[in-house]
Amino acid sequence: MTKVLLIEDDSETAEEITAELADRGFEVEWSASGIEGLDKARSSRPDAMIVDRLLPGMDGLTVIEALRKEQVRTPVLVLSALGAVDDRVRGLRMGGDDYLTKPFALVELVARIEALLRRPVESRETTLRVGPLELDLIERTAKRGDRVIDLLPREFRLLEYMMQRSDRLLTRAMLLEEVWNYKFVPATNLVDVHMGRLRHKVDGPDESPMIHNVRGAGFILRTGL
């Protein structure tokens, strides 16, 4: 079982997170202070960590900094009530791998932890294949089986991202941050509209749908047909 270490000082929040992760099959260890958390991180070697930034005593970022200095490469998701762009930048610069602002949806948290745990391996492959989909990363062309799919650059980027993380839930926030590089949330349902278009191009009328909308959560590219 995958072990996740949660360092969070608010017990109610911690309870909810622990319960949700446990439901998803994770083994969760909880620590309420920075120093204790750092200690546990060193001793129990979790597969991933969720660290709240504002902790009593040693704060979250210092914990991460200390671990990084000891060459600990465990992926860390930073939780914080501080949501300004500069705060996010700082969190990532201090060694965090992802940053989530409170309040957040549990679905979002889980999706991101899973993304951290199964980060796509940097491959030298020039072609990306998922099911019948084939992407030529050099030529920037896409095919489904024999049918050529005509994609705009951003659509290509979106499909590439989804294919690298196939069968995993991708939230709108994740897509906005990684595919659009947004530091803000645009007013309109940008992601939905672009995804709708992509879906239209990828899932032809007689073909079984690969791009799915998970209600209230995000999108998944499913390989299993």
Added chain:
Amino acid sequence: MGQEHIIRSNTFRWALAVAGVFAVFVMVLFGFIYWQTDQYLIARSDKMIESQLNFIVGLPGEHRLDAIKEHLKQDSRGVQYAGLFSADGRKIAGNLERFPPGLQLDGSVRSISVERTLPAGSETHVIRAIARHMPNGDALVIGREVDEAREISHVVGQALALGLLPGLCLCLLAGAWLSMRAQKRVEEVNQRVQRIVAGDLHERLPHRDVDEPFSKLAAIVNGMLDEMEAMIHALAGVGNDIAHDLRTPLTRARLALERGRTNATTLEQLQMVVDRAIANIDQSLAIITGLLRLAEIENSRRTAAFGVVSLHEMLQEVRDIYEPIAENKDIDLQVGVQQHLSVRGDRDLLLEAVANLVDNAIKFTPEGGKVNIELLRGESETIVRVSDTGPGISEQEREAVLRRFYRSDKIRSTPGVGLGLNLVAAIVKLHGFRLVIHSGRGGRLEIICPDK
């Protein structure tokens, strides 16, 4: 009142100091004049006896004695001295009994003391005298009393001194008057400031349209107060806005949960209630986040993130993002670039600002319309213009549109918090640009970037 006393004594001391300096200066000046006058009079006297000496020396032998006699006869005040002595020191003529000791026969004027015999007795005087050898070996001495010149100088000095006293008084009075005037102004400003501090934000410092430092300072402070007043009003307004707009969705959430708890009988119903509550809470959170972002931008000096922003590229990106959304509404979204232009700024923020404008334009334009993004040059400025074929913003709405949470009735049903234009305005202001909202048919908003 005690405070006033201190001010007064300070200014009075200042006036005294100025008067003191003035007095010293005047005395130095007068001293100088006295000395110069003295010198002049002595020099004149010296010149006179020198020419007298040369005159007599130039006369032929016999005439000299007569000249000396004549010279002394004409001396009504008894200030002239003359003496002709033979080579062995015997007096030949004049009123000097013997050759003044210490007097050099070099033809230059010296101060020496001589004895003068008078009916009352003999006196010693200090005179200016000049002596010379004659061709025949005699020595001629011509002298003049210095006291006379001194007397004149004295008179001058006295007159000046008498004038000093009234001058000093005048100076003191003037100093006192000026300092009292200045003190009055300071008092006035003091009172105004106290009223402002007590909460009366409308007060401003008085200043005449005079180009003097005090007025300039008053003008600057007034400017500061204007800004402060605006900020405080905005803050007060925001408090009200926040209260209303946060409470509404939170109230809805609460009501839904309260009723659901009592009335929901099936799991499905309860889930619906919970969904509604979550939606409303998310709305409240969006408002809070929006306001925090606004505050962050309005109050930040985030110019550290500034770099060169290639506008034509950025506008193309905005178009790419919104193109599918525009297409859904059958709106023609175009970018028109006259020339490749760049400005200094934060790319992410500028993109967000333009995206907001385009987002609004698309929202407000009915199906089949057009939205144009243009990049052009004005007079020493770069302009980003977003225009549409929608109904536009009326003259009245123009003002309202920049209020927080304002949402035009035309788009009330679409999602959003009503802070979009506020965000654009804040970003524009941070960059030192201008946001111009045109009224009339067809929306037209411009971000004007002046050349630095």
